[in-house]
Amino acid sequence: MRFVKDGRAAEDPYRRVADDASLPDGVPVLLTGERFLADAAALASRAAPVGVIWPNNREIEELAPHLAHLAAIALAFPTFRDGRAYSQARLLRERYHYRGELRATGQVLRDQFLFMLRAGFTAFEIAKDGDADHFADAVHRYTRFYQPSADRRPVIAAVRQPPTPQRKSA
Amino acid sequence: MTSPLDQKLRIDGLVVITANRLRDGAVIYRTAGGGWTTDLAGALVLDAVAPVKAELAQAAGEGTLAVGAYAAPVVHDANGRLVPGNLREIIRSSGPTFDLRRVPAET
Amino acid sequence: MYVYDEFDQTLLNERVAEFSDQIKRRLSGELSEEEFRPLRLMNGTYLQLHAYMLRISIPYGTLSSKKLRMLAHIARRYDRGYGHFTTRQNLQFHWIKLEDLPNAMADLASAGLHGIQTSGNCVRNISTDQWAGVARDEIADPRIYAEILRQHLTLHPEFSFLPRKFKIGITGAAHDRAAVKMHDIGLWLRRGPNGELGFEVAVGGGLGRTPYLAETIRGFCPSRDLLGYVEAILRVYNRYGRRDNIWKARIKILVHDLGVAKFRDEVEAEFEASKDYAPVLDERLVAEITRRFHYPNFENVEDNPPELQAAFHDARFRTWYFNAVAPHRVPGHAIVTISLKPVGLTPGDCTADQMEALADFADQYGYGEIRNGHEQNLCLPSVRQRDLPALWRKLDAVGLALSNVNLITDIIACPGLDYCSLANARAIPVAMEISKRFADPDLQRNIGRLHINISGCINACGHHHIGHIGILGVEKQGQEFYQITLGGKADENAKLGTLIGPSVPFDKVADVIEDVVAAYIELRERPEEIFIDTVRRVGIQPFKERVYAVR
Structure with missing residues (x-):
């Protein structure tokens, strides 16, 4: 497994902590949803960053009151064909204005990187090493986009010139 | 997706291992030498679960040659020739059941 | 027709480069078949019985002569000299080779053609009335909105991995020629209280194993809310549609399980919650897309020259x-x-x-x-x-001046077991035999309007549920059998057909159709009463008796 953050290969600073384990001091942690919600009040004052691992079949709305205290949210792709986390990501970015790390986990493959990036993901736990090497190619495969999205690249409607005057027929 | 190896295999009669060729989709059959042929007459004929499983396991490991290998029924016709055992396999082996030549319509 | 500019064309070229790279990785073994399959499907590439099949999108059913010539070129160069037009404004090549696809796709792209989202669990080609823009009964050209939706939903970052395929149909005409109620989202162009353009929105249509007609959830959605409202529907579906069972994954099952009222409430709530930031279809964008549709400069000529x-x-x-x-x-x-x-x-x-x-x-x-x-x-x-x-x-x-439009030999049929790996039974030979029985043009005209639809399996690509006579192939103990339904309709009064009785074997289907038609000729009140109206008036019982009395 390889980790890419903000477009670059990186060391994952977060440690996954089991529900019954104590929190290591001064280390960024990723907690399960259950643990995070149970301890949310106490965790709000923790100095080191706190992230949550959120399943794709649980309402993302439950996290809304806590977003200010979350440095990272890890969303799941149990199979790469299961696209529920794309909706969760977009809701977090657009509806709840979440600005922290959004991490893709599970079946995170090369041919989905661009979709994920455009849905608002900024960190990737990449299943295959070879795919990680091609991260930059994969997310620059396209230079033209029809719909606006979380990565704020310009869309066709905004950049193209007015069409040439109507011809007889095409 | 269930791997062919995990599928319940029941072998009632003669079978061959068949698949589609990756590069062009052509119908292919497993040969005795562990290769593939487009000619049913050259196919390895099996009649028991164990060797079928062994061949399917081999084929699954050769992912760049064949796609979706499975055991298909075959029978010997009156002349002792090996022929497909059901309509689907007949069509896979000989193509659509109507004349593909396009003729001008009667008007 | 919509004319691509450099931006649309660049995107198409980038798509070809991406798919070519994916094919290369599959052929080298870097991608497994399981990983590759959804990628090829999103480019319209299936593996069928004998070969790969390539499905090309014909957006809103509109082709230029240049595009049609390109399709002829592909047929000749990479296939077997013909193509197959489907029931959803696509064209299929049935003998394509995977290794030829990079070249074939590049050729197609050079004419603005592609297979993007013609398969896979994404929003498919958006279909509409083939008479759009020229029909007399139309309030606005639905292709403008089909193109706007096509663009918005192409490679969409949120809606490209839905629970199952997703089909949208639009019409702007009073008479529905686009079978809108059979779509996951059906849209009818409507005028609002102040004459503004908008849409009646229906959801949950679809044939297949569990056929449903779409039901209206919004009587009028103003044009500016179209994209936001469609996104709201897609988001509710993406989040809550079933993913555990392929037969229950279409939106129609979600709509049915929740009930249409509850589903509508969910969509309305989602739409309301996203109002501040949802995409707005402003007039500038509509005008921009409209300008790219080049209409003919019609000659000033008189009727009946x-x-x-x-x-x-x-x-x-x-x-x-x-x-x-x-x-x-x-x-x-x-x-x-x-x-x-x-x-x-x-x-x-x-x-x-x-x-x-x-x-x-x-x-x-x-x-x-x-x-x-x-x-x-x-x-x-x-x-x-x-x-x-x-x-x-x-x-x-060239054999194309046929006079059987809407008559009994104008049969809709899927490729069936002769090509398709999903099929249980053949469809094309059944259509061929029926058309031979009714080949006499006078007989066809005497029978009048009659739609026969044939599907080779429950996936219903031949739309058998909505044929006046529907024929569904099933397999029983290795033999082909066919269920016959009567009374289906595809138009604005869409209806699903009713099964008339036990299925019949392959070689008896045409006999049964002859019996059904003979019964109709006897039962109709006058020659002008078309088949479907007779079925509606007398029910299926007299037909059932006629067919099964002798069997």
């Missing part, structure tokens, strides 16, 4: 004219349907030679435009009436 009057002396021309030619919204013009249903051949097939001939005729007589509709026929949407006799002679020379 002398050339047309003179041609009526020829009985064969007259027969063709009254069957295949429809009124156009512009005086002196006509809509010409080109039946792809010759007796004894495959419904919807078109040879490369025929495609090229049609492209030439379109340039010469039809402002360079060709259309395709869900009946698997083609159409020249704008022909000058004075050119009809000359066009007819040329069509006749």
